[in-house]
Amino acid sequence: MSELIAAWEAQQNAYVANRAERFGIVLDAIAYARPGVRTILDAGGGLGSFSRLILERFPEVRVATLDIDPALLSLASANLSEFGDRSLIVDADLVNDDWPAALEGWLPEIVVSSTALHWLPSGNLVSLYERLARLLPEGGLFFNADHLPLSREGSFFQRVSWADDARQQGAFAEGVPDWDAWWQRFAELDGFAEVIAEREARFAAKGNEEHLDVSPAFHTVSLRVAGFGESGTLWQHFDDYVVYGVR
Template identity: 40%
Template structure:
């Protein structure tokens, strides 16, 4: 079963790299900003994480950080959970719709050094997005 997840993730990565110009450079840039703005990174929130593509890169770049990743697509999350399992309990994949506020209960009053998103927030309606940004402000 893990092999089929890995194969799907590989296909996903190839597709995303073909569709999103300079994708890897964008990932690197975001991680550089996090690294250069913090002497120590304790926690990162990855919103709209999909199958965990950026989550894995964050876990590898910041090996001491706790990483919470949120999405609501059960198929992508299952792939993500399989993929991030090698990073132990410091990486948590959470299944929540970011249009609501229920996800706030799952992060256990955590405060984050950084909140990142790669290709998800544009799917959220403006009225929900305003509330989401207000929540981000409160947990940074």
């Protein structure tokens, strides 16, 4: 299983140029602004990539790793097991307004997310930000590290961002599995047929589509409207961003 987890990291690193740097700036911002933080939520945390980095960097912090995908969550349980009761695996859908009930009282002071919120339609994203504004304490922080490629057709920005994305192909040519190949490898492992079938049933029922029709400005304005006192862009590499909000 550790090979499959390592292959996930390679696959995501291939899709997201500078993914480590993108995680790193969030970790640094947390260390500078909230060194005494105790509880962090990783929303759409997958198999726990961001959660693991937080747990390693901040030994006093506990992390709730929330995702809708039971197959990735089963890998998250293994990936984060060494952190014992500092890790909580949460099976919930961010589109359902009652998802905080699944946190078992682990109320976060900081919420992070990586490469996940573009799976939510824009209306659900606005509702999520309203929910987060109610959930986070005053001074609480939100960081969304995500691919936000909305740009005018044929614009300079689109051309250079797409040109940069083409670098991904180099990694795949060298043998890093792409998204489909990685899921194929997972399906071939013994012991996961049930969770993979459950994943497929959930996504068949609700749809599983990327929504790439929102800009960074949409995020920052939605955060302000939802009740965050400050929002902005912390980091950018072409059309890949870290957007933040301060409650």
